Amino acid sequence: MTGPMIKHEVVIVGAGFGGLTMAAELKQAGVQNFLILESGPDVGGVWRENIYPGCSCDVPAHLYSFAFDPYRDAHVRYPDQQAILTYMREVTDRNGLRPHLRCDTAVIAADYSDTDRTWTLTTTTGELIRTDAVVWALGQLHRPAIPQLRGAQTFSGRAFHSARWDHTADLSGQIAVVGTGSSAAQMIPELARIAAGVTVYQRSPSWVLPKPAASFGPISRWALTHVPGLHGLYREGIYRAADMVLAPIMRAGWSARPAELLARAHLRRQVRDRKLCAELTPDYRIGEKRILLDNGYFPALTEPHVELVTDRIERLTPDGIRTVDGTERRADVIVWATGFHAREFSPECRLRAVAGWTCTTSGGVRVVPPPSTGSRYEAFRIST
Numbered sequence: 001m002t003g004p005m006i007k008h009e010v011v012i013v014g015a016g017f018g019g020l021t022m023a024a025e026l027k028q029a030g031v032q033n034f035l036i037l038e039s040g041p042d043v044g045g046v047w048r049e050n051i052y053p054g055c056s057c058d059v060p061a062h063l064y065s066f067a068f069d070p071y072r073d074a075h076v077r078y079p080d081q082q083a084i085l086t087y088m089r090e091v092t093d094r095n096g097l098r099p100h101l102r103c104d105t106a107v108i109a110a111d112y113s114d115t116d117r118t119w120t121l122t123t124t125t126g127e128l129i130r131t132d133a134v135v136w137a138l139g140q141l142h143r144p145a146i147p148q149l150r151g152a153q154t155f156s157g158r159a160f161h162s163a164r165w166d167h168t169a170d171l172s173g174q175i176a177v178v179g180t181g182s183s184a185a186q187m188i189p190e191l192a193r194i195a196a197g198v199t200v201y202q203r204s205p206s207w208v209l210p211k212p213a214a215s216f217g218p219i220s221r222w223a224l225t226h227v228p229g230l231h232g233l234y235r236e237g238i239y240r241a242a243d244m245v246l247a248p249i250m251r252a253g254w255s256a257r258p259a260e261l262l263a264r265a266h267l268r269r270q271v272r273d274r275k276l277c278a279e280l281t282p283d284y285r286i287g288e289k290r291i292l293l294d295n296g297y298f299p300a301l302t303e304p305h306v307e308l309v310t311d312r313i314e315r316l317t318p319d320g321i322r323t324v325d326g327t328e329r330r331a332d333v334i335v336w337a338t339g340f341h342a343r344e345f346s347p348e349c350r351l352r353a354v355a356g357w358t359c360t361t362s363g364g365v366r367v368v369p370p371p372s373t374g375s376r377y378e379a380f381r382i383s384t
Contacts, residue, residue, distance in 0.1 A: 016045020019137035039106035053190035055081035074224035150315035179337035185297035211293040270298035
């Protein structure tokens, strides 16, 4: 089924932070004939997909916001997932982007014509859309990475990824959380409050730094409310501080050692058990993996009904998870907090570009050349 051919100057694929920013910039540049295609039911991207308990951002919202419509709340420094999603929806409406948005519409094929130098996009609705330019604003945190473990089909309970949260699951029993990254650190304290038991399976520990208070204090609230321009100055200050202090950590620069000492002190202050403290101490340099900002994760792991398991998982069983040491631990629900295929930025569709070169979704990347050799081409990584 195909619909009428529609022509646009620009088509943006994805309505997360990147896609909405591109749309706003186009409007500011005087471009009105553009379209935003979103495969989901609304804007939001990662903040629409990730709705697990405790989901929030570890970057202050004054910095983690649109430059063209910045966050200006004088009370909350770190809003939760729902508040961030609400902010994105309000920005969409406030800036007149909603009329350009088409939801529940994914692109399944993109064909480029050398003749008229336009792209023809085929969507899941059967519509054909012609455009001069395509902007793939797909992000990287929407393709869940779930480990392929033996016995996965035999598990009799519920199992789901943190980004595909099952709100019908009963979380009052024994919960297994596989992974100890950012999502796990946020959800484990929430799960520990309602579950009879929580077992956390750790492959490698994370460096964790203390997180500032989620809300501003009374003096800061007053200043942000009454001092003109302070929101912008605060945003600029966070940006400069991150550039001068946090960025060098990733390069083993001057701030790496102080950050490591702070992380070790944070761990020792919150975890008094020496064995658990040792298991939570990374054996790699700080900055080599994502650093977590969190105050509730370590205390949750010290609760008597929460267990940290560092042995590798051997297989799933009908009643739970068995590790390589032969121990089987019961689980009613397994939550895969195992991250995403974050290196894959390419669209999940067929791309046919210059001179007939084609990329197909056949188990990865497959480039099919045209009859004559020597033609230029562009290769895209495609996920099935």
